[in-house]
Amino acid sequence: MKKRQGYTLALIITLLISITGVGFAQGPMLHDIRPGYGVTKIGWLSDYHAPLRNTSVDSRVYYLDSGKPGPTAVILGGTHSNEIAGIAAATLIIERAEVTAGRVIVIPYANSSGASSIDERRPNIRTWSMETESGLRTFPYGDRRTKAEDQEPDPEVYVHYPSGLELSPDEARNLNRAHPGKADGTTTQQLAYAYYRIITEEDADIAIDMHEAGVGSRLANMLIANPKNLDLAVLAVVELELQGIIMNVEHSSEEFKGLSHREWGDHTRAAAYLIETPNPGQTSSIADPDVVNDPVNPLSKRAATQLATIEAIFVAHEMVLGERPVWTGLPTYDELVQNGLGSYLR
Numbered sequence: 001m002k003k004r005q006g007y008t009l010a011l012i013i014t015l016l017i018s019i020t021g022v023g024f025a026q027g028p029m030l031h032d033i034r035p036g037y038g039v040t041k042i043g044w045l046s047d048y049h050a051p052l053r054n055t056s057v058d059s060r061v062y063y064l065d066s067g068k069p070g071p072t073a074v075i076l077g078g079t080h081s082n083e084i085a086g087i088a089a090a091t092l093i094i095e096r097a098e099v100t101a102g103r104v105i106v107i108p109y110a111n112s113s114g115a116s117s118i119d120e121r122r123p124n125i126r127t128w129s130m131e132t133e134s135g136l137r138t139f140p141y142g143d144r145r146t147k148a149e150d151q152e153p154d155p156e157v158y159v160h161y162p163s164g165l166e167l168s169p170d171e172a173r174n175l176n177r178a179h180p181g182k183a184d185g186t187t188t189q190q191l192a193y194a195y196y197r198i199i200t201e202e203d204a205d206i207a208i209d210m211h212e213a214g215v216g217s218r219l220a221n222m223l224i225a226n227p228k229n230l231d232l233a234v235l236a237v238v239e240l241e242l243q244g245i246i247m248n249v250e251h252s253s254e255e256f257k258g259l260s261h262r263e264w265g266d267h268t269r270a271a272a273y274l275i276e277t278p279n280p281g282q283t284s285s286i287a288d289p290d291v292v293n294d295p296v297n298p299l300s301k302r303a304a305t306q307l308a309t310i311e312a313i314f315v316a317h318e319m320v321l322g323e324r325p326v327w328t329g330l331p332t333y334d335e336l337v338q339n340g341l342g343s344y345l346r
Contacts, residue, residue: 028058029112032137033091038098038329040065045107048197049190055104056150057191059112061198062094063105064327069235071205071317072100073325074198074270075310077107079175079209080088080112081142082121084128084291085277086210088341089310091139091305092330095346097306102325105202110209111175111191113150117143122281128292128299132345135300141291145173151187161185163257171258175211179263195260199268206317206325207259207270210258210306212279214314215297220278223309226265227267234271235316236309245333271317275309277302304336 035042041063046053069195077090090108097104099256109115112217114146119125119230120143129138148154161182171177175186181193199207213219225233227271237249253270265272280289292299309329318324 039316049194064099072103073206074204076110078109080144082119083212088303089306115140115142117147130342165257181269189314196329204270214283215278219276222276224274226272229271232316235274235314239312300341308333
């Protein structure tokens with residue numbers, strides 16, 4: 001009974017925060033994440049960049065460490081808080097996976113400030129819910145950018161550091177235009193810098209950023225890889241095709257700076273990837289999208305694709321490099337599609 005009351009309290013706090021919003025000075029947002037037996041430690045982003053402590057961009061970091069040799073993978077969901085398949089997939093990893101070789105480090109809300117904001121394109125969608133074994137669970141549906149109140153006003157022109165590439169003003173609050181970050185930069189640049197520090201300090205072999213695109217977008221069902229590990233991405237896509245899961249593959253463009261797969265791969269030794277799945281909420285022509293139960297692209301299928309793609313990346317690394325992070329406890333693609341996300345969330 002006490003355990004259930006704890007979950008209920010966490011849910012109430014999450015709902016209150018998602019409704020009222022969180023200011024920069026109010027500290028980190030609390031999320032309804034229920035760690036399973038595979039989680040061996042929980043930390044904070046601010047452990048890697050102290051100025052983030054007690055700010056709304058600080059977020060929980062979950063470690064699944066086998067204690068045995070093997071590669072380290074860093075996995076992000078929620079870089080854009082309205083791209084919820086990555087958040088769902090990351091939550092499943094934390095709640096169900098147990099790592100038996102190597103390490104997996106997961107951040108389900110990569111930009112927690114965005115999770116407390118309102119998606120300017122879908123202001124009527126504030127949360128998404130899922131019926132689970134412990135009852136109804138509700139999660140925030142946020143915006144793709146850091147909340148405006150949590151950062152100084154947007155500049156007339158956003159200049160990416162360190163490339164000098166000029167972008168539109170509001171991209172200054174887009175985490176996926178801020179990598180590899182800047183230690184003394186804006187809130188979003190410092191957030192990006194914390195991820196650079198995680199990847200370097202934890203000596204990550206693999207770094208994965210989970211995203212979503214519009215259902216008709218060229219990026220939907222796409223695995224994007226830094227050029228240095230494009231061959232591994234191709235092998236991963238072939239592995240997925242053998243399972244009947246169709247993903248396209250593309251390499252990071254030299255022209256676009258600030259994106260995770262480009263900058264992580266260029267500035268660290270990690271093999272960097274970005275996964276895109278089709279979210280109807282990202283499609284402007286759909287007037288009233290159901291981001292959870294869409295008949296063609298339900299959330300369970302999108303989260304299943306994210307997890308299957310991560311597994312395929314691990315398989316590719318083992319085929320070429322002889323080792324991979326090994327995990328158990330997660331549903332297969334078919335199980336997740338057939339039984340639904342709620343069957344596996346705690």
